[in-house]
Amino acid sequence: MELTVYLAGEIHNPWREKLRKQAEELSLPITFTAPMENHDRSDAIGEEILGKQVDNIARDEAASAINNLRTQILLSKADVVIAYFGAQYKQWNSAMDAATAITLQKPVILIRDEKLHHPLKELANKAQVVVESPEQALKALAYVIE
Template identity: 40%
Template sequence: MSFIIYLSGEIHSEWREEIKQGIKDLSLDVEVLSPVTDHDASDAAGDHLGEESVTFWRDHKSSKVNAIRTQNAIKKADLVVIRFGEKYKQWNAAFDAGYCAALGKPYITMHAKNIIHPLKEVDALALAWTQTPQEVVDILKYTLQPY
């Protein structure tokens, strides 16, 4: 059994690399998709469409260009992992969770205990809540076992 996963959310830590390494260490047949994780590049995704004097319109253009990648990756994925970090509010990750819910796409969340309450609606539709990349790898290992 093979799987495609999309790793959504926080871009300021190495959690994606840890999941990829766990997949590699277990030789799991998993293709990993992700958003653009270079913050500056993501913010500038729409800059080629013309300069904007109002920040709202620059962000608006870039979010739409980024959505081309994000929406296609979520649709292609068998499972979406959505990471909420400590340092920044990942509103885009919450939006990805809502998009998954609307599509009926399975997703799991990854976040610390101290933000359980603000994420209660997001977690309510998740198929699992994890706190570490290893827990995600363990779920993948179990899911892909040929029982």
């Protein structure tokens, strides 16, 4: 069985790259998708496609619309979504992606540190699995594929 896994979550650490490498080392048949990981490109895509915007708010709105299109398409094609919440940053996009996945009836693996139990309790209650590390999430997927 092959899986397409959307990696939602914190952008300021290399968890996605580590997870991809570990999956490759285990020869797991997983295709990973994710939000645009090139932050500068993500911020500039609205102006790249729609042209120069009148101010920074319009620039952000244009980029957001195109990034949301990309995210919606990739989430809809995913078999499962991994949503990673780190302790250091407020991850509004991660919460939105996880909520969208739940609305689309996609299985969700939520990764969160124990310290984030309270602020993520409702989201965790909707996820199929809650783990504390990307490695645990990958082990869950390996079991599904087994």
